[in-house]
Structure formats: structure tokens, C-alpha cells
Amino acid sequence: MMWRNIAGFSKAAAAAARTHGSRRYLSSAIPGPCIVHKRGADILHDPWFNKDTGFPLTERDRLGLRGLLPPRVISFEQQYARFIESFRSLERNTQGQPDNVVSLAKWRILNRLHDRNETLYYRVLIDNIKDFAPIIYTPTVGLVCQNYSGLYRRPRGMYFSAKDKGEMMSMIYNWPAHQVDMIVITDGSRILGLGDLGVQGIGIPIGKLDMYVAAAGINPQRVLPIMLDVGTNNQKLLQNPLYLGLRQPRLEGEEYLEIVDEFMEAAFTRWPKAVVQFEDFQAKWAFETLDRYRKKFCMFNDDVQGTAGVALAGLLGTVRAQGRPLSDFVNQKIVVVGAGSAGLGVTKTAVQAVARMAGISFAEATKNFYLIDKDGLVTTERSKLDPAVVPFAKNPAEIREGASIVEVVKTVRPHVLLGLSGVGGIFNEEVLKAMRESDSCKPAIFAMSNPTLNAECTAADAFKHAGENIVFGSGSPFENVQLENGSVGHVNQANNMYLFPGIGLGTLLSGARIVTDGMLLAAAECIRHITAEVGAAVLRAAVTDDIVEGHGDVGPRDLSHMSKEETVDYITRNMWFPIYSPLVHEK
């Protein structure tokens, strides 16, 4: 099986190499010679260039490696097979141990490869993405962040702390890569549903960028995970002697914004064409920074905007699953539990879609939406209403202020119950049973909070209590459920990982100055296709919005004259693919 895979990849690589040979466009993904400015042992210690025992003898001579490695040359295929075998043997040896122990052991073995040989790492990741995504991404990445100070061995990415104020413009030049395309940044203040994890949140940008490389073919030498350490309010971390971040409370207000401003200026001064993804910022800063930077820099917030696209795609898919025309979306009653960065982003985008489809105003389109936060249903009666939720606040005459989830479900009989609350198990038996009375023939339950323990309900409970005919989606992966009627209850993964790689890729290759709503909408509308198609849709929307400046030697005119097929082709040919390139030394 694996060998078939490898053979398939070799063929794909050969085909890619042939295509790249005749390419008209960019240089970033050419699997031709790679210039390296190091020699000898320095190369072996650099995961970007290291091939371990895979260095051919001629290359060992050229790069001063002769004698630094055992004499036998091991092929890429053999290295690959050896890694997979050690992974499988780890699986066998940890059988019966607690899930957390097994997950962390799997993460460690992958992380060691990541730190040693990125080409091999990304190949095994791409080849086995279904098995490995839950380890390097959600849910295990959450566990990794919780234990990061203890797991830490080698640095990855860059750390900018409150103590670096005034230094960032020079610090950014410490990063060894001349070009950076994608940056994912967090301040660690809301890591998945796990709260404030301070500097330990760096695991999230690392995991997200792994998905960029694996799914969007971004060159791993051009990605940069960033931790903005402005302190933490997590008392347990502050008291932990091994905690690796600043031991001070989080900066607030202007002091906080000055740090983010300085980083953004520094990053875009060095890499004016980079795309910056904001990730896992607490809601107030997620919205504030999006507002502050979206017209000035090429950036987006994945939790607000990426999640909205994925959820919208899920909501539209639900209408299709009901066997109804898409236009019926405007009649769906949707209860959203969680009014934070993700819940509000989803609600706003879905309301916009209804307004567009029905040709009505935004305010009119909010009629079928019900927003619930930690204090229950949001109505106009609430004192101190957050301005961001005002448009969705219901009239208390319809349902009382602060009504519980079960009350709202029983009264509204919604078509969709969507959770982005971060509270595990909040869709309890009573709530799920109430969904049986939904007005839909196929009610949808989306438990989108991460990681697994924070999901609003499990897949098994959803099918058991809400009925076997539901549509189920979750942010973290669950196994499909064997139903009593003999069929299978399918689990759809509703996670922004299906969208952000395409948004970043299309934005990058269009050279767009900013990320527009049109580009985000285009991404949401073609989520069923592969990332290259998402990237192409985003790029074409950037052309429509007339904001492209081109990328490398492809100018804005070239981009605007490409047909849809040519755009997909252009995107595909610019996706990095992990094969060993001949290394050529240059001083």
C-alpha cells in the first residue's frame, strides 16, 4: 500500500518536474537545484536542507559532507518506509495506554522528524494527512500547547515579546530566510477552547503553517510562525517555574496595540508581499486588530473569517442534504451558541448570505438567527449590550432575554444548532432530544468547538439523542457512528483548515494588497474543491476587486488575462512539493 503511494508520488514528482521545466511563471516551486550558503555539518543540522543518509556521494563531495555520514546512501523511499515503520511500531507499543500519552508520543516522533529533515517530514505528512493531521493540528496540537514548556526542545518560528518594544524592526532581520510568504501570528490569549496559554500558544501557528505546506503547497522555507508574547493572565502558567514566556499579566489597551503595530510594521517592511493570518486572539483583540489592519496590510483573521466561510459552506450543504434548493437557505432557522470571534463571524457571514440571496436588508435577514452567549439568548433587553452583537439581538417579546439553549431550541425548532462556545458537552441530552422537534426533515448539529473535549457534543451522542437522520459536523475529528438502523452516521469535519490554506495561497499568488470580503466569499463558495481551486477562486476575486499587483515575474495583466483553468494551473504549478533537490553551494 505504502509502496504504491510512494510510486504514485514518484510519478507525480516526475510529472511535476516536467511541468516545472516548461513553466512560464514563477520560480518558487521548481524542484531544480537549490542554492545553499552552508557547507558540511551546518547542512546536516539544518532541517531545510538536510537529507540525512539520503545525500548522494557526489553531493557529499561537493558540500564537504564526506565522512560525516555513514557510507551507505539510503534512498528517499527507504527513508520514508523506515519512518513509517517506526511510527507503526510506536502505535503497536503504546496500545492500551491513555489517549493523551499516545497522542503526545506520536507528536514527538513527528516533531523530531520536522526538526531534522523537513522534506521527508512534509512528504510523510502529505501522504498520510488523514492520520497525521489530528496529531500536528487539532486536537493534539491543543495538548501540545498545554504542555509546551515541558515539551520544548528546539525553537521554531519567532518570538516577539513586550520586552522587545523598539527592537522589532531590527529583530525581524534575525530570521534566516530572505523571503517569507505566509505568517501565522498569535498572542496565545484564546488557544482553541483552552483559554489563555501565553507563549505556549506558539504550537497553533506552527500547526496551521504545517497545513499550509501540506495542503496549499507553500514552500516551508517561506513560512513563519510568530508568537507575540505580551504576558499571560493564566495564573497556573505564571507560577510554573518552567514556563517559557514573560511572567507578567497581559498588556492591555494602547500598550498592547503598540506592540502589535510595531510587529506589523516590522514584518511588512521586510516582506511587503507577505500574507499575515491572525489566529486565536481573544475576541476583543481579534475584532480590533482586524478592523485596524485589514485595509492597511494583507491580513485576515482565521477564526473570524476562515471559520465563517467553512460554516457557511456547511450550512449550504445542509440545505442540499435536505434535498431542497439552495434558495431555501433563506428560510432556515439557525441557533448559534457562542457569540465570540468565531460565532459572530459565522452569524454575520450567514446573515449577509441570506440578505444577498433574498434581496433583503441585513437587518431583515437577521430574523431567523438566534444568538446565545454565556448569559443565554441575546435580546435588546440586555443591559450593556456589546456593539458587535446589537444587530443580532432579538426582541424579548419573541423569547425572553437570557433564555437557555434548550428553551430556545424548544421554542424556535431550528433547522440548525451550531456551537462555537468552547464549552464541552453543552449540547446535552435534553438539548439534543429537543432537536428531534426541529422543523427540518434533516436537522443539522454542528459542534464546532475545539479540541475534542470542548466540542458541544460528541458525534455518538448527537446521533443517539437527536436522531439518526441528522447532519453532523464537528471542529475536531470524530469517528463515523454505526447507527442502530444498520447505516453509518457520517461525521463532517467543520474546521477552518479547509479554507485558510486556500485563502492564503490565492492571496499570495495574486499579490493582492489586502484581503477583501469578495475574496473570502469566493473561498467559502468553492470549499468542496481542492485547495488549489480555493486558491484560484480567491485569486480571481482579487482580480475582480482590482487589487492585484502580481507575484514574482507574473504581472497583474497576466493574472487578469488568465482563464479559470489557467488560474488553477498557475496555482497548482506554484505549489511546493517535497522531493530532494540537488544542493549547490554558493558563498
Ligand SMILES: NC(=O)c1ccc[n+]([C@@H]2O[C@H](COP(=O)([O-])OP(=O)(O)OC[C@H]3O[C@@H](n4cnc5c(N)ncnc54)[C@H](O)[C@@H]3O)[C@@H](O)[C@H]2O)c1
Ligand atoms: N471549527 C472551527 O473551525 C473553529 C474556528 C474558530 C473557533 N473554533 C472554536 O470555537 C470556540 C470559541 O472560539 P471563539 O474565538 O469564538 O471564543 P470566544 O471566547 O471569543 O467566544 C466564546 C463565546 O462563547 C460564549 N459562551 C461561553 N460559555 C457559554 C455557555 N455556557 N453557553 C453559551 N455560550 C457560552 C461566550 O459568551 C462567548 O460569546 C473555541 O473552542 C474554538 O476552538 C472553532
Ligand SMILES: O=C(O)C[C@H](O)C(=O)O
Ligand atoms: O485550530 C483549529 O482547529 C480551528 C480554529 O482555528 C480554532 O481556533 O479552534
Ligand SMILES: [Mg+2]
Ligand atoms: Mg483558531
